[in-house]
Amino acid sequence: MSLAVTLSRAQEGVAAPQVMVEVHLSGGLPGTNIVGLPEAAVREARDRVRVAIQNTSFEYPNRKVTVNLAPAELPKDGGRFDLAIALGILAAGGQVPREKLDDCEFLGELALSGALRGVSGVLPALLRARARGRRVVVPRANAAEAALVSDADVLVADTLAEVCGWLRGAQDLGLPTDPPPPGIDGIGPDLADVRGQLQARRALEIAATGGHHLLLSGPPGTGKTMLAERLPGILPPLTESEALETCAVLSVAGQTVDPQHWRRRPFRAPHHTASAVALVGGGAVPRPGEISLAHNGVLFLDELPEFGRHVLDVLREPMESGHIVVSRAARQSTFPAQFQLVAAMNPCPCGYAGDPRHSCQCTPDQVQRYRARISGPLLDRIDLGVQVLRVPLGELGAPPSVHDEDSATVRARVVKARQHALMRAGRPNAEISTRELERDCALGPAERRWFDAALERLGLSARAYHRTLRVARTIADLDGGAALLDRTHLAEALTYRRF
Ligand SMILES: Nc1ncnc2c1ncn2[C@@H]1O[C@H](COP(=O)(O)OP(=O)(O)OP(=O)(O)O)[C@@H](O)[C@H]1O
Ligand SMILES: [Mg+2]
Missing domain, CATH: 3.40.50.300 (P-loop containing nucleotide triphosphate hydrolases)
Structure with missing residues (x-):
C-alpha cells in the first residue's frame, strides 16, 4: 500500500491540536503537492523535505506525492511538520517500517542536511500528547523544554537519519535530561x-x-x-x-x-x-x-x-x-x-x-x-x-x-496568609466574586456603620467599595485569618485608596 499516516501537532494559541499527515504515492507525473490549508512556510516544506531525504541517503519517490494535513480547516504554519511529512513519505514508499508510527507523534523542522531544528510550542504539544498516552519525538534543541513535563514519553533526536534508524530498530533515541530541582531563593533582586x-x-x-x-x-x-x-x-x-x-x-x-x-x-x-x-x-x-x-x-x-x-x-x-x-x-x-x-x-x-x-x-x-x-x-x-x-x-x-x-x-x-484564601475560595482574594466577597468579608453591625460612613466621607464608588473589602480581607488574613473583619483591617485598607 502506498498510503502512510504520521502524527504531529499544530499551534493555535496555547493549544496544540493534533494534525494527521497523510501521504499518498501514486502513478502520474512525479511531483509533490501539500494540501490542507498550509501557509507559505509549510508549502516550502516540499523542498526542504525532498533535499533532507536525499541527504539522508534515502530515495525521494519518483512518483506523484500527495501530502494532506488534516483537519483541513486548521491553519498550519512553520516548519514543525517537516519531520512528520518526511517520515510519511518514507513509510509510504516502504523505506521505513510503520509499526512505531501509530502511537508516536513527531515535531521538528528539517535542515537541508537532514538535521533537526527546534520548533516553538513544544511544551503544549507534549502536554496534549501525554494526555493521549502517546510518545513524542522532538529535536534536541527542544530537549530542555521537554524535560519539564514530568511523565511525558519523550525521545530526542538530532537528525532524520537517527529517527529512521530508531523506526527500523537499529538504534535508540536519547531521553531529555531531567530539569534541575526548582530553586527560587537567591534569584532576582531581594x-x-x-x-x-x-x-x-x-x-x-x-x-x-x-x-x-x-x-x-x-x-x-x-x-x-x-x-x-x-x-x-x-x-x-x-x-x-x-x-x-x-x-x-x-x-x-x-x-x-x-x-x-x-x-x-x-x-x-x-x-x-x-x-x-x-x-x-x-x-x-x-x-x-x-x-x-x-x-x-x-x-x-x-x-x-x-x-x-x-x-x-x-x-x-x-x-x-x-x-x-x-x-x-x-x-x-x-x-x-x-x-x-x-x-x-x-x-x-x-x-x-x-x-x-x-x-x-x-x-x-x-x-x-x-x-x-x-x-x-x-x-x-x-x-x-x-x-x-x-x-x-x-x-x-x-x-x-x-x-x-x-x-x-x-x-x-x-x-x-494566602493559605486562608485558598482554603475559603480556592483563589487569592483579588479574584473572588462579589458573592464570595459578601460571604467571606462579614462585618459586625458597628463595623458596617463605621465603614459606610468612611466610604461616604471619602466619596468612593461601588467598585471601590468591593475592592476595599477585598484588601481588608487580605489584611485580616495576614493578621491570622479572623473570620470577621475589624475596624483596623478596614481602616488600613482605606489608606490604600488615596490615588
Ligand atoms: N528605599 C531605598 N533603599 C535603597 N536604595 C534606594 C531606595 N530608594 C532609592 N534607592 C536607590 O535609588 C535608585 C533609584 O531607585 P528607583 O529606580 O527605584 O527609583 P524610582 O522611584 O523608580 O524613580 P523614577 O521615578 O525616576 O523612576 C535605586 O537604584 C537605588 O540605588
Ligand atoms: Mg522608576
Whole structure:
C-alpha cells in the first residue's frame, strides 16, 4: 500500500491540536503537492523535505506525492511538520517500517542536511500528547523544554537519519535530561536591598498575599522601580501546573524556557513605547503579548502615564477575565493572561508634587492632564495605591535595620496568609466574586456603620467599595485569618485608596 499516516501537532494559541499527515504515492507525473490549508512556510516544506531525504541517503519517490494535513480547516504554519511529512513519505514508499508510527507523534523542522531544528510550542504539544498516552519525538534543541513535563514519553533526536534508524530498530533515541530541582531563593533582586519605605513594603506584602493590583506613586528616585522588581521574589512559588501554563506561553512565543528558573513567577516590564499589539498580542500568526507572558506573574508598567491611553485601555478586559482573545482575519486565538499589575508613576510631569524638599514646577492644569492620561476604569481596577516618599539620605547608607526584611522572610508570611484564601475560595482574594466577597468579608453591625460612613466621607464608588473589602480581607488574613473583619483591617485598607 502506498498510503502512510504520521502524527504531529499544530499551534493555535496555547493549544496544540493534533494534525494527521497523510501521504499518498501514486502513478502520474512525479511531483509533490501539500494540501490542507498550509501557509507559505509549510508549502516550502516540499523542498526542504525532498533535499533532507536525499541527504539522508534515502530515495525521494519518483512518483506523484500527495501530502494532506488534516483537519483541513486548521491553519498550519512553520516548519514543525517537516519531520512528520518526511517520515510519511518514507513509510509510504516502504523505506521505513510503520509499526512505531501509530502511537508516536513527531515535531521538528528539517535542515537541508537532514538535521533537526527546534520548533516553538513544544511544551503544549507534549502536554496534549501525554494526555493521549502517546510518545513524542522532538529535536534536541527542544530537549530542555521537554524535560519539564514530568511523565511525558519523550525521545530526542538530532537528525532524520537517527529517527529512521530508531523506526527500523537499529538504534535508540536519547531521553531529555531531567530539569534541575526548582530553586527560587537567591534569584532576582531581594527586598533586603530596600531601606525604609515601610508603607510601600507593607503594600507590596498585601499585594503579594491577595494578588491585588498595585500602583506606586512618588517623586523620582524613591525606589518605586526597585520595589516593583521585588514582588516576584515574595510571591508564593508556582505550582507545577501553573509553571507549565506560563512556560507554554513562552514556548508558543518562541522564547526559550530557562530550566533553572521555570518555577519562578514571570516579571514582565514592557517599555512605555510598547504598542497595543506588543502588550496584548497579535500578528498575522497570533502571538502572545506581554500580558500573556506575565501569566501567573507580574506585569510591571513603569511610568504609567507615558503609555498611550488606548494601549492602557486594552488592558481593562483581560484584567477582569484573565485571558485575551486575539482575532486576525480568519484566525482567532485565546491566550491566558492572569497577571498581577504593578504600575509606577510620578505624581506630576516634573515628578515633585507633594515632595516636601522640592518645589513642584507644574501648573495645576498640567498635573490634571498628566493624571487624566490614565483612565478612570483602569484606576478603578487597582486595589492598592501607595505614595512612595523619599527616604532620608542617612537611612540609605545605614546598615539594614530590623524592618529591612529579606524576601524569604516576607514570602513565608505571604504563603501562610494566602493559605486562608485558598482554603475559603480556592483563589487569592483579588479574584473572588462579589458573592464570595459578601460571604467571606462579614462585618459586625458597628463595623458596617463605621465603614459606610468612611466610604461616604471619602466619596468612593461601588467598585471601590468591593475592592476595599477585598484588601481588608487580605489584611485580616495576614493578621491570622479572623473570620470577621475589624475596624483596623478596614481602616488600613482605606489608606490604600488615596490615588
Ligand atoms: N528605599 C531605598 N533603599 C535603597 N536604595 C534606594 C531606595 N530608594 C532609592 N534607592 C536607590 O535609588 C535608585 C533609584 O531607585 P528607583 O529606580 O527605584 O527609583 P524610582 O522611584 O523608580 O524613580 P523614577 O521615578 O525616576 O523612576 C535605586 O537604584 C537605588 O540605588
Ligand atoms: Mg522608576
